[in-house]
Amino acid sequence: MTTVREIRLKSRPSGLPTAENFELASVDLPAPGEGEVQVKNLWMTVDPYMRGRMNDAKSYVPPFQLGKALEGGAVGEVVASGDAGFKPGDLVQSNLGWREGFNAPAAQVQKLDTRGLPPQAFLGAAGMPGLTAYAGLLRVAALKDGDVVFVSGAAGAVGSMVVQIAKAKGHTVVGSAGGPDKVAFLKAIGCDHVIDYKAEKDLTAALLRAAPDGIDVYFDNVGGEHLEAALTAARPFGRFAMCGAISMYNATEPPPGPRNLFLVVGKQLKLEGFIVSTHWDMLADFHRDLAQWVKDGKVTWKETVFEGIEKAPDAFRGLFSGENLGKMLVKLG
Structure with a gap:
């Protein structure tokens, strides 16, 4: 059994979210079942669109649920696998950020070919x-x-x-x-x-x-x-x-x-x-x-990094006060 921490939506914000709108919780992960993978997240993203999902309002994506872990882009490493398509050490992308690790059906993660770029770039400039x-x-x-x-x-x-x-x-x-x-x-x-x-x-x-x-x-x-x-x-x-x-x-x-x-x-x-x-049909061309x-030196990027899952709400709130230069990220692993 592995214990991980996650950030849940405790209450719906009115105006700028506050620390009281979030809660840090621990979850025990059993070994992954057949067709599942267990992933240790290394990086997660916070993005402005997530603010809309904190409202109980109909939009192009469903709202976050109270008492449940939030969601968002993440890059992680497979640590255990019950699926033949994945092995420990594989880098993967998912929409299961805001947590240190998770078990999920293999279909919910995608193998990541970094093409020589840092893995977190696929949450920002390359993502x-x-x-x-x-x-x-x-x-x-x-x-x-x-x-x-x-x-x-x-x-x-x-x-x-x-x-x-x-x-x-x-x-x-x-x-x-x-x-x-x-x-x-x-x-x-x-x-x-x-x-x-x-x-x-x-x-x-x-x-x-x-x-x-x-x-x-x-x-x-x-x-x-x-x-x-x-x-x-x-x-x-x-x-x-x-x-x-x-x-x-x-x-x-x-x-x-x-x-x-x-x-x-x-x-x-x-x-x-x-x-x-x-x-998404433009992804390969992009x-x-x-x-x-990048090879020609025409594109570069900056990252603003907070460390630790407990800092994720601070990183998110920082988006609205202009604390980020370039991509706002949270380093988890």
Whole structure:
């Protein structure tokens, strides 16, 4: 019998989650049964979308259940196997994060070929956030030659990949992030114009200074004032990839809508929301292109790492105060 710890949802948050919304519990794992594997998690991810699953509301994924372990991407190592397709030592991916280990049917884990990359990269740049950037920019926003690209949340896991993919394809990129460290990071990865939104009194004016002729593509991770600024700066027939709106996730009252939404009509803009799971068919192309970009020195990434399962709630909450530079991860093993 192996004892592991996991983080459960104790209560549903109102506004920004607090430590009281989570509880740390211990679970005893027996030897895996036939067709099962036992996995020791090495890394887990925390992502903004998880905030929506903490609400008891219908969405594109079911809500987390009270008193049950949360879920999310994880990379782990098989320590025991009752399935012929897996052996101890195999690296695997799963959606069974927020716990130090687990037993599960073999069909719930996937073998991980790291292709020479660190395993945790497949929770970030080479995983869901990277594919989100790739699909959102190339398919949803339909990036075209000569496009000027604006990215909000540009120093985060998704945003920083959007910046680098656009630059790898030869585009002018404007990125917005908060604070000098994030500004320096964006400049280091080639972002042409960086806006420190925390230092600007008028975000729209700052964007128009950075892109005086306007923008063609907006990759939205933030919503709110950033969306308003992008609507004002957009050129006719601009395309918006609506990926997230982290500025609104903890709102306790409905936030005001964009005051200039009417510009969508006159400028004939296209605003399209998307979920990365709709675009898994692009994964092979993404990994092929990513490997070449990494080889050519065009793509890199940053990680912010908390250590220990007990720190997972702190890592998650840190997403909403901008504590992460690049991908927020929790190291478990």
